[in-house]
Structure formats: C-alpha cells, structure tokens
Amino acid sequence: xVSGMKVGILALQGAIRxxxxxxxxxxxxxxxxxxxxxxxxxxxxxxxxGESTTTGKLMLRYGLxxxxxxxxxxxxxxxxxxxxxxxxxxxxxxxxxHRLGLMDTxxxxxxxxxxxxxxxxxxxxxxxxxxPFHTVFIRAPYIEKAxxxxxxxxxxxxxxxxxxxxxxxxxxxxxxLTDDTRVHEYFLQLINQD
Amino acid sequence: MKEIKIETGTVAVKRxxxxxxxxxxxxxxxxxxxxxxxxxxxxxxxxxLERVPSDIRAQGGVARMSDPEMIIGIQQxxxxxxxxxxxxxxxxxARLLEALGIDFIDESEVLTPADDVYxxxxxxxxxxFVCGARNLGEALRRIGEGAVMIRTKGxxxxxxxxxxxxxxxxxxxxxxxxVSATYxxxxxxxxxxxxxxxxxxxxxELGRLPVVNFAAGGVATPADAALMMELGCDGVxxxxxxxxxxxxxxxxKAIVEAVAHYKDAALIxxxxxxxxxxxxxxxxxxxxxxxxxxxRGW
Numbered sequence: 001x002v003s004g005m006k007v008g009i010l011a012l013q014g015a016i017r018x019x020x021x022x023x024x025x026x027x028x029x030x031x032x033x034x035x036x037x038x039x040x041x042x043x044x045x046x047x048x049x050g051e052s053t054t055t056g057k058l059m060l061r062y063g064l065x066x067x068x069x070x071x072x073x074x075x076x077x078x079x080x081x082x083x084x085x086x087x088x089x090x091x092x093x094x095x096x097x098h099r100l101g102l103m104d105t106x107x108x109x110x111x112x113x114x115x116x117x118x119x120x121x122x123x124x125x126x127x128x129x130x131x132p133f134h135t136v137f138i139r140a141p142y143i144e145k146a147x148x149x150x151x152x153x154x155x156x157x158x159x160x161x162x163x164x165x166x167x168x169x170x171x172x173x174x175x176x177l178t179d180d181t182r183v184h185e186y187f188l189q190l191i192n193q194d
Numbered sequence: 195m196k197e198i199k200i201e202t203g204t205v206a207v208k209r210x211x212x213x214x215x216x217x218x219x220x221x222x223x224x225x226x227x228x229x230x231x232x233x234x235x236x237x238x239x240x241x242x243l244e245r246v247p248s249d250i251r252a253q254g255g256v257a258r259m260s261d262p263e264m265i266i267g268i269q270q271x272x273x274x275x276x277x278x279x280x281x282x283x284x285x286x287x288a289r290l291l292e293a294l295g296i297d298f299i300d301e302s303e304v305l306t307p308a309d310d311v312y313x314x315x316x317x318x319x320x321x322x323f324v325c326g327a328r329n330l331g332e333a334l335r336r337i338g339e340g341a342v343m344i345r346t347k348g349x350x351x352x353x354x355x356x357x358x359x360x361x362x363x364x365x366x367x368x369x370x371x372x373v374s375a376t377y378x379x380x381x382x383x384x385x386x387x388x389x390x391x392x393x394x395x396x397x398x399e400l401g402r403l404p405v406v407n408f409a410a411g412g413v414a415t416p417a418d419a420a421l422m423m424e425l426g427c428d429g430v431x432x433x434x435x436x437x438x439x440x441x442x443x444x445x446x447k448a449i450v451e452a453v454a455h456y457k458d459a460a461l462i463x464x465x466x467x468x469x470x471x472x473x474x475x476x477x478x479x480x481x482x483x484x485x486x487x488x489x490r491g492w
Contacts, residue, residue, distance in 0.1 A: 011217075012217065012454045013216065013238065013454055014214055014216060014218075015216065016216070016217065017216070018213065034454075049214050050214050050215075050216075050217070050238070051214065051215070051218060051275075053273065053274060054218055054237065054274075058450070058451070061451065082214075095273070114297055115211055115296075115297035115298065115321065115322065116202065116203065116292070116295055116320055116321060118207045119200045119202045119207060120200075120206055121198050121199060121200045122199070123198060136207065138207065138211050138214055139275065139297070156198065174210060177210050
C-alpha cells in the first residue's frame with residue numbers, strides 16, 4: 001500500500017523526528033518541508049506538534065502558509081497534530097495568530113491549562129479499532145465545536161480531540177510520541193482515496 | 195463509556211513538552227514587555243528571570259529565584275510556555291515555581307548554588323526540569339535525577355560561544371565513544387564518567403542522549419545559534435544576547451529564523467543584515483577561573 005509514497009513533514013520546529021520515525025516504521029519515505037518548493041511531489045503532509053505561534057510565523061515568512069493552504073484546499077491530505085490542529089482550524093478562540101484556516105473548527109488553545117495539566121490516557125477511538133489508543137496531551141488544544149462537514153472521531157467530556165474533514169485530519173494529542181502507528185496508518189489511507 | 199484514567203506529571207508528559215520545543219529558541223526575559231517581544235519574534239518559550247546573566251555577572255551578589263509577582267506578570271502576558279530558574283539544590287524554590295504553575299524549571303548554575311553537594315531530585319516533581327551539562331557524565335547524572343531536557347552550560351552572560359561549542363563537542367565525543375564501545379566495556383565507562391549504567395546503555399542503543407539537548411551560554415548572533423544546531427543541538431537558549439543588543443526585536447526574529455533554517459547559509463546571511471550592535475560581551479579565554487559559572491554543578 002505504501003510503496004512509492006512520499007510524505008512531507010513540516011520541518012520548521014517541533015516533533016519532526018518522531019513523525020519521521022512513525023512513517024519510516026510503516027515503510028513510507030519522508031521529505032522535510034522547509035520551503036514551498038519542498039511540497040512538490042509529496043502525496044501527503046504532516047504538521048507536527050510544536051509551538052503554534054512560532055510555526056505560524058515561520059510559515060508566513062517564507063510563503064509556506066499560502067502554499068500549504070492552497071495545496072490543502074486542492075485536496076492534499078494533511079495530518080495536523082496539536083499545533084497542526086490549531087493551524088488547520090479556521091477559528092482560534094482569543095487569538096489572531098497566523099493559520100491555514102482549512103477546517104471548519106473552533107479551537108481553544110492551551111485548553112486544558114498549563115504544563116502541569118498535560119496528561120496521558122487510554123482513549124477508545126473506534127475508527128482505529130477495538131484497542132484503545134494511548135493519547136499524550138501536551139499543553140493541548142481541543143476543538144470546542146465544529147461546523148457541518150467535520151467528522152468527529154474522538155470526543156471526551158464534550159471536547160473534540162480527533163476530527164476529519166475530507167482530506168484533513170487533526171488530533172489534539174500526539175500520536176508521534178507513542179509507538180502506535182494506527183493514526184498514521186489511518187491518515188495514509190486518505191491518499192489512496194483519490 | 196468506561197471511566198478514563200487521566201495521568202498528569204508523568205515522564206512521557208514531561209519529556210513530551212521538551213520534544214515540542216525542538217528546533218526553537220527560548221529567550222531570557224525580565225518583564226512582560228520583553229516576553230511579548232520574544233513571543234512576537236517567534237520564541238517557543240521564555241525564561242522569566244530578574245536579571246539576565248550578563249547583569250548577574252556585572253553586579254555580583256547572590257542570584258536567586260525571581261520574584262513570583264514578576265513571573266505571574268510574564269505568565270499573563272504570553273501564551274507560550276514560561277520557564278524559570280531555581281538555584282542548584284534549592285528544593286523549595288523549585289516547589290514554589292511548581293506551585294506558581296510554571297511550565298519548566300531550569301535548575302541553573304547561573305544562579306548562586308544553594309547546595310554544594312546535591313542537585314534536586316527532579317523525578318519527585320510534576321513539572322519538567324532542564325539542567326546544564328558540560329559532558330556526557332554530567333548530562334546522565336542530571337537525567338538520572340529526573341531532568342527531561344539538557345542544555346550545554348556554555349559560559350552564560352559572556353556573549354562568547356566558545357564554551358558552549360566545547361560542551362556540545364565534548365558530549366558528542368563521549369556519545370561516540372559509548373556507541374563504539376563493546377557491551378563489556380560499558381560498566382567501566384559508566385564508572386569513569388560517573389553516570390548511571392542503565393543510561394549509558396540507553397545512549398549506546400539510541401546513539402544520542404535519551405532526552406532533548408539544547409545549546410545555552412554565549413549565543414549572541416544568528417550565526418552562533420545556527421552553529422550550535424549544526425553541531426547537533428536540538429534548539430537554543432539565548433540569554434543576554436537578545437535584550438542586551440541594540441535591536442532586540444529584530445535580532446530575536448533573526449535568531450528564530452536562523453535556528454529553523456540553520457542549513458540555509460544564504461538565508462542566515464540575509465537575516466543577519468542590519469541588526470545593529472550585538473551585546474558587548476567578554477572573552478572567556480581572558481577570564482579567571484573564579485569568574486566562570488560553568489564549574490558550578492556536581
């Protein structure tokens with residue numbers, strides 16, 4: 001399923017190495033994306049966890065924000081984890097920070113509180129199979145609400161933590177921090193749909 | 195739905211925050227205004243402290259944890275993580291910082307040590323810790339105590355990068371030695387460098403430190419920051435280098451870009467233009483040993 005597939009990882013800042021490792025474990029070739037020309041020839045893109053204000057500014061400065069927004073609206077599958085979820089969202093509560101604005105979601109940043117409230121837990125995620133997924137949340141955001149067209153894949157205490165809208169996938173947790181590659185596998189299936 | 199068990203303050207959660215800071219710049223700030231400039235420039239976190247290292251160096255006296263009111267002011271000013279320093283071995287300063295909801299504690303040699311034998315048992319805390327190290331043994335002792343992030347010590351407040359370079363090169367050399375050693379030799383190496391055996395074993399298997407490793411101590415220019423990335427650091431702390439320079443906002447932004455694009459020399463040359471004067475600095479080679487900070491820590 002994955003032979004010849006090339007997945008870009010936005011490599012400006014954050015958990016780049018971890019996503020690379022998850023994809024390599026699945027036999028997928030990865031490309032570091034630092035400039036718009038790096039988007040050429042990739043079948044999908046991952047926006048890793050990091051600091052969303054930093055990543056947004058760096059994306060804006062070298063034309064990546066525009067280039068990725070265009071690619072995403074033209075159907076490039078994009079997985080955003082944590083910071084990536086924030087960047088994908090159209091609406092970010094109490095913030096005017098730079099964003100791609102591709103998903104019809106309303107995001108609350110640092111929504112669980114400061115680092116002391118960061119947590120891990122086993123969460124049931126039916127779309128990934130029967131076995132619960134080990135989720136790690138670091139100063140995590142959540143999706144407060146979503147408009148029509150957004151499919152909720154995990155909701156906990158009313159908060160949306162995993163969502164899909166067409167070619168876009170967003171997690172509030174960090175699948176790249178665990179050895180479980182099921183989120184990545186689910187994401188790669190989006191490539192085959194075209 | 196079955197009751198879901200939520201666990202906070204775990205090793206995974208503490209290490210996780212350090213992983214998210216990779217490729218970023220953490221800036222020393224002394225008030226909310228500077229914190230906002232740092233955030234606006236693209237810092238991944240700020241370090242709240244009362245005096246930047248070059249002032250601590252110039253003014254002397256005992257350097258302690260910052261005033262909680264100042265820390266709270268900075269926490270309220272920015273949405274990025276806020277770090278603060280506790281004195282080496284000062285368990286109570288660390289507990290105070292944890293009670294303030296600080297995101298990361300730096301048990302730092304830049305402050306005057308409170309204990310000349312022991313470091314804080316950092317695994318006792320829910321808040322993550324970063325510590326300085328000059329070589330692999332020191333790094334692994336700190337990780338053994340529970341640090342989830344390491345930084346070079348460099349020579350803080352000098353604006354001279356030579357010590358930070360020395361420390362990262364030394365850590366890299368030590369790691370190469372462990373990687374190329376046979377399993378039979380590891381125990382003797384652990385004994386020699388004063389490091390826990392289990393962690394030496396982990397270094398051999400990973401080929402790197404088991405936690406994130408940043409540069410710190412002497413970074414003054416975008417090129418300094420990129421140099422440390424080139425030498426294998428995961429990110430950069432900048433202390434006096436930004437707010438003791440002519441144009442902090444511009445320099446801060448330039449350093450952020452230089453770290454993200456550290457392999458792109460043309461881009462670094464571009465962002466290095468017209469930054470004004472860098473911090474004055476002092477050459478470490480001309481300093482007496484008693485004036486050096488990096489020797490603190492055990």
